[in-house]
Amino acid sequence: MAKRARPGMRRKAIVLRDIDPPGTLATNLFRAVYNPVVQAWASGAERIIAAYAATVSEMTTDAPADVRAEIDGAAEQINRLVLLLTPDLRRWALSVEGYVRGRWRGAVLSATGVDLQTVIGPEDARQTLANYVEWNANLVADVSAQAKQRIGNAVFSGLSQRKPAREVAKDIREAVSMSRARSVRIASHQLSSLSGELARERRREAGLEVFAWHHSRKAHPRQDHVVRDGKLYTENPALVGKKVDGIEVRAAPPADDRAGVKPFCGCRERAVMVFEFDD
Structure with missing residues (x-):
């Protein structure tokens, strides 16, 4: 070139010219993919809190199993949700690719007068996009698994210590809040990572x-x-x-x-x- x-x-x-993706692309990833999982756990948390309150007041032989069933039920529902998010992940990855490609085209045009519009397309980055879709699918599943673990720890630690329901409710909601904060950080890093990899690929293609x-x-x-x-x-x-x-x-x-x-x-x-x- x-x-x-x-x-x-x-x-x-x-x-x-620098290719600096806007933060809105990270926000889009969080809202479309990670937040639905966080919100599902937020809803499930309220049911788990109610089950805990009933359990700690009764403390019968079957009571801990009842609250465990509530946690497992929420996790199963969210696992099904995670499987449905792959199309949203693909759309997001394609939107990042389109942004990087457009900025790359503009940078080359400004520097050389050569317009690459007809010679580069999303198909050039197919494998990279597929990798990031799979990576994020695993990350979303991990966010959910970590939320389940933290909620379970709060519940069963509370039962063993006979903690009041209000204290355990606070711990459970904090677990959901931590999942939300982690998801925001993941979305930001995934945008930086994917856009950087795509820019490297474009540079290599251009020699x-x-x-x-x-x-x-x-x-x-x-x-x-x-x-x-x-x-x-x-x-x-x-x-x-x-x-x-x-x-x-x-x-x-x-x-x-x-x-x-x-x-x-x-x-x-x-x-x-x-x-x-x-x-």
Whole structure:
């Protein structure tokens, strides 16, 4: 692609525009996929609280089994719900792909005058999208399983200690609240992770082998990521050690420490179009 750039350019490299997905895409994932599960547990929690109140007041031989049945019943209902969320996950993944593709097209057009509209499409990212759909399906199931475990712990710890219903109700509702907060964090990270992976794929497809690290500017960043800000990297060993405008090209970080991969990392990798390396 670099060879198709505007002739006569004296710059040795151009850093393409950043692809920074809007937070609304994370909100969309939470609302469409994670929140239905959280809300289902919120509804189930009230039934479990009522069952606990009845159980702790009676404390008959069958009473603990009754509240266990209420927990298991809520979990079964939510497990069925999780299976129905896959189409929503696919729609969300496609919306992220469409956003990244549009921004990538605009960045390339701005830098080179080349319009990629007719040569790139969602089918190029089919496997990545499928991976993220499956990943999120597992994450949603895990959010539900963790909520069940926390609620169960609150209930049976309460029964063993004969805690008042109001105290256990507080613990149960707190378990639901924790699931909600975790879901929001997951949705945010999944957006950062998927958009970063899609941007990497587009860069590789275009034959651009150098990228610049862009630190997220978050309040509590990983210090090694801060140090990488503005530095150039490559996945091609043959380019390691070369320089562009005096900046040395380094080996790319390990796959498990790329931008957006680690939990809640908001860093990004900006494609660099290199026309000429330093002598």
